Amino acid sequence: MKQGKIGPVETMAAGPVERHASGRLTIATAGPGFTDFTAAVAEFVRGSGIRDGLVTVFCRHTSASLTIQENADPDVQTDLMAALDGFAPRHAGYVHGAEGPDDMPAHIRTMVTDSALTIPLIDGRLALGTWQGIYLIEHRDRPHRREVVLSAIGS
Incomplete structure (x- = not known):
């Protein structure tokens, strides 16, 4: 197996943590799918x-999740939803069904994606790659209001 060459770490900033900010964001979803809230x-x-x-983004729900994903081609989101549907299908005979057939697959999908993201901040900007966006993924079949908590620390 070939291994690539790893260069030295370039220091971009160093110093004490001087500030903290926190906030709450509500995202209204339209049902299953990705909602870009990078802006x-x-x-x-x-x-x-x-x-x-750093900024931390935390989803306060167990049937919706977060991801950093490509923001250029919406076909990526379509394919990702299809993959999640195949991984955790709606009607797979789950024991937990008190909240409907879409609830247990939503919990499984959240478990394999993320409930929290941490993104570096450099010069006052998110250090995302060129084609990256921050998304909430709604896993339930109907619209919901999802709460996301934001926390930033730094100087």
Whole structure:
């Protein structure tokens, strides 16, 4: 097995943590699918005054989740939803069904994606790649209002 060459770590910023900011965001979903809220997180960061540090994004639900994913081609989201449908189908004979046939697969999908993301902040901006966006993934069949908590620390 070939291994690539790893270069040295380039220090981009160093110093004490001087600021903290937290906020809450409500996202109204339209049912299953991806909701891009990168701009809302970027606006929160700008308003925090933090130039270098981290922002944590946390979803307060067990049937919706978060991801950083490609934001250029919507076919990626379509294929990802199809993969999640195949991984955790709606009608697979789950024991838990008190909240409907879409609830247990939603819990499984959340378990294999993320409930929290941490993104570096560099010069007051999210250090995302060119084609990356921050998404809430709704796993339930009907629309919901999802709460996301944001926390930024840095200088």
